[in-house]
Amino acid sequence: MAGLAGSLERSVMDVLWAAPGPLRVRELLARLNENADKALAYNTVQTVAERLAQKGLLQRTQDGLAFRYSPTRAREEYAVELMLDVLTDAPDHGAILARFAESVPPEDARHLLDVLRRRASDDWA
Amino acid sequence: MIFSLLALIASAVLLGCLAGPVLDRFRRSAIAPGTAVVCWVAALAGTVIAGSAVVVVALISPPGPGHGLLEWLRDCLPHHGNLAITMAAIATLVLVTACCLRLASGLPRLGRAVRHRRRHREMLRLVAREHGRHADVLVLDHPVPVAYSLPARQRGIVVSTGAQEALTDAELGAVLAHERAHLRLRHHALLLMLDLAHSLLPWLPTVRRAKSRLPLLLEMAADDAAANAHGSRILVDALCRLSTAPGPAGALGAGGGHGAGALVERVLRLETSGAVKPRRSVRIAACAFAASAVTAPLLAGAVAIVDLSRVC
Numbered sequence: 339m340a341g342l343a344g345s346l347e348r349s350v351m352d353v354l355w356a357a358p359g360p361l362r363v364r365e366l367l368a369r370l371n372e373n374a375d376k377a378l379a380y381n382t383v384q385t386v387a388e389r390l391a392q393k394g395l396l397q398r399t400q401d402g403l404a405f406r407y408s409p410t411r412a413r414e415e416y417a418v419e420l421m422l423d424v425l426t427d428a429p430d431h432g433a434i435l436a437r438f439a440e441s442v443p444p445e446d447a448r449h450l451l452d453v454l455r456r457r458a459s460d461d462w463a
Numbered sequence: 464m465i466f467s468l469l470a471l472i473a474s475a476v477l478l479g480c481l482a483g484p485v486l487d488r489f490r491r492s493a494i495a496p497g498t499a500v501v502c503w504v505a506a507l508a509g510t511v512i513a514g515s516a517v518v519v520v521a522l523i524s525p526p527g528p529g530h531g532l533l534e535w536l537r538d539c540l541p542h543h544g545n546l547a548i549t550m551a552a553i554a555t556l557v558l559v560t561a562c563c564l565r566l567a568s569g570l571p572r573l574g575r576a577v578r579h580r581r582r583h584r585e586m587l588r589l590v591a592r593e594h595g596r597h598a599d600v601l602v603l604d605h606p607v608p609v610a611y612s613l614p615a616r617q618r619g620i621v622v623s624t625g626a627q628e629a630l631t632d633a634e635l636g637a638v639l640a641h642e643r644a645h646l647r648l649r650h651h652a653l654l655l656m657l658d659l660a661h662s663l664l665p666w667l668p669t670v671r672r673a674k675s676r677l678p679l680l681l682e683m684a685a686d687d688a689a690a691n692a693h694g695s696r697i698l699v700d701a702l703c704r705l706s707t708a709p710g711p712a713g714a715l716g717a718g719g720g721h722g723a724g725a726l727v728e729r730v731l732r733l734e735t736s737g738a739v740k741p742r743r744s745v746r747i748a749a750c751a752f753a754a755s756a757v758t759a760p761l762l763a764g765a766v767a768i769v770d771l772s773r774v775c
Binding site: 416 | 605606
């Protein structure tokens, strides 16, 4: 977990998650260098983006001669997957979920219930 | 020769079949969880050592082809009849196949667990934030209140935003102390070894019972460390608001099987543990058991193997 803040992959993902749409490497580079002490080189950013695409974290779309990069999944989806990872390994995950369900405010609970109901009817169908 | 063999078989049977049920008998008040963990780990290690020593002895006992390795050095093959050599060869083949099958089912499991853990850590690195005040803590944006730990050189503890909201500062401190105890005492490594032993020898009573008992004992040992530092009242309050698990080790399958009862047992123990203190003699006996559980099969195995290498 060393150098969490300094990880270039993380910075690239952060920029792309914050961006309204797919970015070219040049746009990505401009946003990364906006508030950096040391400007990054074009090649560095392109290599990192390419590596992330190989790992399946980014998808690229052809745009003229260049590529545009965008995250394959939203940041929240990763958080959910990490959470599910933990909960399936915890021996008492049923109890955790029950305590969570009791703790959410009423309007969130209603929302949760709607989602669950939709999912239940999907499962039946 | 015959004595060392008998001692080896006896230690394998005692550790593999009897140690677990006996350890399981001890009530939680009689023995501190830390001491119990040591006993269980020693019993597991002894079982695995005795089991592998029995296999090795069976492979190199005359007139099996494995003994041929020794005989090669000493050149004494003609003593044994043809029929005996054939039978021993068949037995060796069966034994080697069985061992290979067990290893083939156990080792990929270990690899999967390690890969799973690495992937989890990579995702965390992309998504989680650093905690402002605690250098070893990562924060994950999610409303479900969870805290867990991962073996990592830095920032091994993960706390969800839901947990941060649910806990007071003092309670968070107790939870962090609990997770730090998991990391300091290498509980993740123990769980991984437990899983490996279980996939190799799942039918032995000691291994089976360790699988169902040890995870809870590890939680209790970490509870003790946290309660010593922050008081059991605060820890109990914190535990009731969230669950603290030693992270996705890939070792604890979903069928861990003790469900919500585990938390109840931990809380009950913390609330009553001031009253009953484990006796010193129990601790000494436990340490003696742990030491002999590992050394006895090691010694018996070594002596039996050396004896066999002298026989023709």
